[in-house]
Amino acid sequence: xxxxxxxxxxxxxxxxxxxxxxxxxxxxxxxxxxxxxxxxxxxxxxxxxxxxxxxxxxxxxxxxxxxxxxxxxxxxxxxxxxxxxxxxxxxxxxxxxxxxxxxxxxxxxxxxxxxxxxxxxxxxxxxxxxxxxxxxxxxxxxxxxxxxxxxxxxxxxxxxxxxxxxxxxxxxxxxxxxxxxxxxxxxxxxxxxxxxxxxxxxxxxxxxxxxxxxxxxxxxxxxxxxxxxxxxxxxxxxxxxxxxxxxxxxxxxxxxxxxxxxxxxxxxxxxxxxxxxxxxxxxxxxxxxxxxxxxxxxxxxxxxxxxxxxxxxxxxxxxxxxxxxxxxxxxxxxxxxxxxxxxxx
Amino acid sequence: xxxxxxxxxxxxxxxxxxxxxxxxxxxxxxxxxxxxxxxxxxxxxxxxxxxxxxxxxxxxxxxxxxxxxxxxxxxxxxxxxxxxxxxxxxxxxxxxxxxxxxxxxxxxxxxxxxxxxxxxxxxxxxxxxxxxxxxxxxxxxxxxxxxxxxxxxxxxxxxxxxxxxxxxxxxxxxxxxxxxxxxxxxxxxxxxxxxxxxxxxxxxxxxxxxxxxxxxxxxxxxxxxxxxxxxxxxxxxxxxxxxxxxxxxxxxxxxxxxxxxxxxxxxxxxxxxxxxxxxxxxxxxxxxxxxxxxxxxxxxxxxxxxxxxxxxxxxxxxxxxxxxxxxxxxxxxxxxxxxxxxxxx
Numbered sequence: 001x002x003x004x005x006x007x008x009x010x011x012x013x014x015x016x017x018x019x020x021x022x023x024x025x026x027x028x029x030x031x032x033x034x035x036x037x038x039x040x041x042x043x044x045x046x047x048x049x050x051x052x053x054x055x056x057x058x059x060x061x062x063x064x065x066x067x068x069x070x071x072x073x074x075x076x077x078x079x080x081x082x083x084x085x086x087x088x089x090x091x092x093x094x095x096x097x098x099x100x101x102x103x104x105x106x107x108x109x110x111x112x113x114x115x116x117x118x119x120x121x122x123x124x125x126x127x128x129x130x131x132x133x134x135x136x137x138x139x140x141x142x143x144x145x146x147x148x149x150x151x152x153x154x155x156x157x158x159x160x161x162x163x164x165x166x167x168x169x170x171x172x173x174x175x176x177x178x179x180x181x182x183x184x185x186x187x188x189x190x191x192x193x194x195x196x197x198x199x200x201x202x203x204x205x206x207x208x209x210x211x212x213x214x215x216x217x218x219x220x221x222x223x224x225x226x227x228x229x230x231x232x233x234x235x236x237x238x239x240x241x242x243x244x245x246x247x248x249x250x251x252x253x254x255x256x257x258x259x260x261x262x263x264x265x266x267x268x269x270x271x272x273x274x275x276x277x278x279x280x281x282x283x284x285x286x287x288x289x290x291x292x293x294x295x296x297x298x299x300x301x302x303x304x305x306x307x308x309x310x311x312x313x314x315x316x317x318x319x320x321x322x323x324x325x326x327x328x329x330x331x332x333x334x335x336x337x338x339x340x341x342x343x344x345x
Numbered sequence: 346x347x348x349x350x351x352x353x354x355x356x357x358x359x360x361x362x363x364x365x366x367x368x369x370x371x372x373x374x375x376x377x378x379x380x381x382x383x384x385x386x387x388x389x390x391x392x393x394x395x396x397x398x399x400x401x402x403x404x405x406x407x408x409x410x411x412x413x414x415x416x417x418x419x420x421x422x423x424x425x426x427x428x429x430x431x432x433x434x435x436x437x438x439x440x441x442x443x444x445x446x447x448x449x450x451x452x453x454x455x456x457x458x459x460x461x462x463x464x465x466x467x468x469x470x471x472x473x474x475x476x477x478x479x480x481x482x483x484x485x486x487x488x489x490x491x492x493x494x495x496x497x498x499x500x501x502x503x504x505x506x507x508x509x510x511x512x513x514x515x516x517x518x519x520x521x522x523x524x525x526x527x528x529x530x531x532x533x534x535x536x537x538x539x540x541x542x543x544x545x546x547x548x549x550x551x552x553x554x555x556x557x558x559x560x561x562x563x564x565x566x567x568x569x570x571x572x573x574x575x576x577x578x579x580x581x582x583x584x585x586x587x588x589x590x591x592x593x594x595x596x597x598x599x600x601x602x603x604x605x606x607x608x609x610x611x612x613x614x615x616x617x618x619x620x621x622x623x624x625x626x627x628x629x630x631x632x633x634x635x636x637x638x639x640x641x642x643x644x645x646x647x648x649x650x651x652x653x654x655x656x657x658x659x660x661x662x663x664x665x666x667x668x669x670x671x672x673x674x675x676x677x678x679x680x681x682x683x684x685x686x687x688x689x690x
Contacts, residue, residue, distance in 0.1 A: 008453040010481075018453065019479060022460045026474055030439045032495065033473040042475035044396075044440060044493060051389075051396055055476060055491055057444040061483040094375045095389060099402040099489050108353040108363065115367045128378040129371055130387035131400060134364060136355075137487070138406040144444050144489035146400055148389060150377065 038251070039159050040088040040235060041149070050156060052149040054085035060140035068184040071110055073212045075117025078143045081238070083125055084216040084291045086149035088236035090157040090225075093218070095130045096122065099144040101137035114143075125218060155230065157295070159251035162233035166296040168256055168315035169231075169305060171220045173264040174241055175280055178287025179272040180204070180211025186276075206268040214291045220310060221293070227304050231295035242285040242336045244294045245324050252296075255322040258315035258336075260329050285326070285336070383596070384504050385433040385580060386494070395501060397494040399430035405485035413529040416455055418557045420462025423488045426583070428470055429561040429636045431494035433581035435502040435570075438563070440475045441467065444489040446482035459488075470563060500575065502640070504596035507578035511641040513601055513660035514576075514650060516565045518609040519586055520625055523632025524617040525549070525556025531621075551613040559636045565655060566638070572649050576640035587630040587681045589639045590669050597641075600667040603660035603681075605674050630671070630681070 010018060023037045034050060035043040041054035058064060058078050066074075079096060086093040098118060102111065111134075122129050127147075187199040201208060216236075224231065233252055235244045241263070245256050265280045273280040296317055297305055305311055315327075324336040355363060368382045379395060380388040386399035403409060403423050411419075424441060431438040443463060447456065456479075467474050472492075532544040546553060561581075569576065578597055580589045586608070590601050610625045618625040641662055642650055650656055660672075669681040 010449065010451065010453055010456070013453060015479065018456065021453070022457065022479075023474070026464070028473045028475070029471065030473045032439050033475055036440075036473055036475035037477070042440065042442065044475070046394075047392060049391070051493075053440070053442060053476065053491070053493060055442040055444050055489070056478050057446055057480055057487070057489055059446045059480050059482050059487075062446075062481050094377050095381075095387065095398070097387065097398060097400040097491060099400050101402055101404045101407075101487060104355065106355065108355055108358060108366070111355070111363065112367065119371070126374060128373045128375045128381055129368070130373070130378055130381035130389070131398065132382070133401050134360065134367075135402055135404055136407050137404050139484045142402070142404075142446060142482070142487050142489075144400070144402055144487075146398070146442060146491040148396075148398060 035158070040085040041091065043089070043156060048153050050151055050153050052086050052089050052091040052151060053146060054082060055144065055146040056082050056085070057142060057144040059142050065188070066141070067188055069212065071113040072117035072120070074143070075114040076121045076213055078145055079118055079121035079125070079127070080214050080216050080291060082145045082147035083127065083218070084236040084238070086147050087216050087218050087221055088234050088293060089149070089151060090155055090221050090231065090234060091149035091151035093125060093127050093147050093149040095128045095148040097130060097146050098132040099134070100132070101135045101142045103137050103139050106141065125216065157231045157234040159233050159235050159248050162248055162252035162254050162296040162317050164254060164317055164319055166232050166298060166317040167302060167305070167313050168258060168294070168296055168317060169311050169313050170237070170241070170264065170292055170294050171217045171310050172290065172292040173266045173269065174237065174290050174292060175265050175273070175283035175287045176207045176210035176269045177214060177289035178283050179269050179276070180207035180209070181289070182276055183207060183272060184211065204268065204272060206266060207272055211289065214289065216291060217293045223308060223310070227308070229297060229301045229304055231297055234293060234295035237290045237292045237294050238288055240286040240288040241294065243288070245336060248294065248296065249320070249324050253320055255318035255320050255324055256315055257318055257322070257325050257327060259327045262312060262314040264312040264314070281326070380503070385430040386436065388434070388501060393498050395496055395498050397431050397434050397436040397496060398491060399427060400489065400491040401427050401430070402487060402489040404487050410533070411486070412533055414557065416458040417462035417465070419488070420459040421466045421558055423490055424463055424466035424470070424472070425559050425561050425636060427490045427492035428472065428563070429581040429583070431492050432561050432563050432566055433579050433638060434494070434496060435500055435566050435576065435579060436494035436496035438470060438472050438492050438494040440473045440493040442475060442491050443477040444479070445477070445487070446480045447486045448482050448484055451486065470561065502576045502579040504578055504580050504593050507593055507597035507599050507641040507662050509599060509662055509664055511577050511643060511662040512647060512650070512658050513603060513639070513641055513662060514656050514658050515582070515586070515609065515637055515639050516562045516655050517635065517637040518611045518614065519582065519635050519637060520610050520618070520628035520632045521552045521555035521614045522559060522634035523628050524614050524621070525552035525554070526634070527621055528552060528617060529556065549613065549617060551611060552617055556634065559634065561636060562638045568653060568655070572653070574642060574646045574649055576642055579638060579640035582635045582637045582639050583633055585631040585633040586639065588633070590681060593639065593641065594665070594669055598665055600663040600665050600669055601660055602663055602667070602670050602672060604672045607657060607659040609657040626671070
């Protein structure tokens with residue numbers, strides 16, 4: 001199609017590098033574009049009530065494996081992943097549109113099952129499915145969802161608002177969804193090696209549920225609002241704590257310190273990580289798919305947030321020069337590395 | 346995953362049957378959902394200025410063939426297809442979000458080329474690209490775009506407003522994009538059979554351009570607005586005239602008669618159709634991808650619209666009982682059949 005003599009592989013740039021490369025020359029020209037590329041959702045609209053919009057595509061063989069992701073769960077999860085981005089702006093999700101592409105391997109019943117999961121998520125989060133598209137695909141299943149939400153302008157929380165001495169908080173616990181995936185992949189291999197083996201999933205309900213049926217933390221932003229706390233910056237944990245800390249720091253032009261001892265990891269996650277010879281903190285930092293909220297608060301809100309059962313205060317915001325560091329149990333300190341995803345290659 | 350003893354193939358239902366099956370039980374519950382599934386775009390928002398939203402996914406090997414769709418053109422077309430849906434509601438497109446999934450076969454340069462086409466379309470239509478997602482894909486390229494637009498509530502034109510004795514109008518001409526595709530596919534086969542053959546595309550610029558670089562008819566809705574004409578119903582021609590007439594009739598609960606002699610078909614389309622032993626009117630009815638606007642107007646607007654160079658009055662609205670009919674050159678009459686697409690199977 002064009003000269004490709006110095007072909008550059010996507011891998012060389014990585015996900016974030018490629019996105020930056022593609023979007024850095026974009027300039028918003030439409031008056032109703034308040035904030036474009038660079039946060040969990042775009043912010044649109046001319047009145048004080050803003051429209052939030054975010055999109056995500058899930059691809060078979062990359063984001064899910066139908067040998068252990070049931071279609072109904074998958075439909076539910078595909079919605080949640082998108083709603084989570086609206087929630088991470090401190091917004092209320094209201095509608096979704098859904099595009100599906102699938103090969104003839106899928107029956108009507110299979111697509112109905114997927115849609116049932118989508119419908120259940122819409123019901124649970126009180127969101128309307130207002131449009132979409134279906135198409136065939138040469139191979140596999142792809143699900144593209146765009147979520148629409150709203151927020152009063154002054155309530156929107158961006159990635160860019162963290163300031164020195166703010167406290168770093170996270171909802172729920174981390175690393176469980178990743179361990180759930182490890183377990184499912186192991187049992188799949190066992191099954192492939194010997195189809196008569198029954199999967200050994202006893203006692204792992206929690207981490208499996210975290211992988212197969214994550215939730216968007218709409219409850220957390222409601223709780224914060226009720227308590228009068230407006231985070232100074234926020235993001236959802238889709239790619240792992242480390243990667244999200246990078247995003248908050250880069251957007252806010254600050255550094256952060258996170259404490260291993262304060263990082264919430266469920267005992268079931270720890271047990272599973274030990275079985276797999278993995279360090280639980282590494283799972284929390286680089287695992288992803290937890291869809292918890294990572295946010296910063298002003299110190300004045302410390303007492304209020306400290307009492308919230310579903311929120312942990314895990315660190316604080318520093319000067320940019322101090323970098324992004326983890327303080328280990330033994331009081332050692334190391335620099336964070338953002339892994340992002342590495343689907344290519 | 347579940348009992349599949351009476352597996353039903355997607356083909357049995359067809360595209361429209363499947364969409365109906367999946368969406369008929371949906372009920373909108375959110376106050377800001379004004380209109381959900383069932384038109385070119387959903388209508389959202391609580392004020393008088395409404396948000397329009399529409400989504401479409403283009404899949405390699407189904408909607409495009411990279412051996413003759415250059416990536417830059419493809420990016421442009423993917424945007425246009427979505428903007429056209431906003432225009433078909435009589436709205437102004439303002440933003441898009443773009444999700445891409447592609448295999449490692451694509452280089453950084455290839456994706457940049459695709460994005461360049463997306464950027465050019467955004468520039469031409471004065472639309473901002475405000476977000477997106479990129480992901481790897483096991484095979485091929487998929488492009489999912491969601492377009493956002495606005496319209497004052499009283500200016501929105503739905504599919505459902507056509508009434509008996511309204512006049513049926515279409516912008517531009519029909520069937521050219523389909524003939525462009527036939528030509529490209531033929532030359533591809535010739536090339537595959539003998540790579541030394543040069544493609545014979547002389548004199549076919551117009552139909553090629555219609556296939557490779559379609560435009561959304563934002564100019565038409567501006568012209569109508571300026572002339573004080575508000576269509577009573579409207580849709581864009583993506584699947585062919587026949588299919589769109591079905592949509593307008595079903596939504597408006599009316600019948601329609603369309604006249605072959607009045608249907609605008611470019612001479613280049615006629616010439617190409619003759620070469621392929623195709624009936625030009627069949628190409629117009631079932632070809633698709635023209636992205637022209639099909640709309641109805643009240644008879645009072647006849648004199649105004651008759652003077653518009655880019656609009657043809659091709660028929661009229663009848664009672665539902667009269668059906669959907671084509672009146673041929675020879676004054677014969679036959680019932681229309683909507684083909685939709687048949688990607689599955």
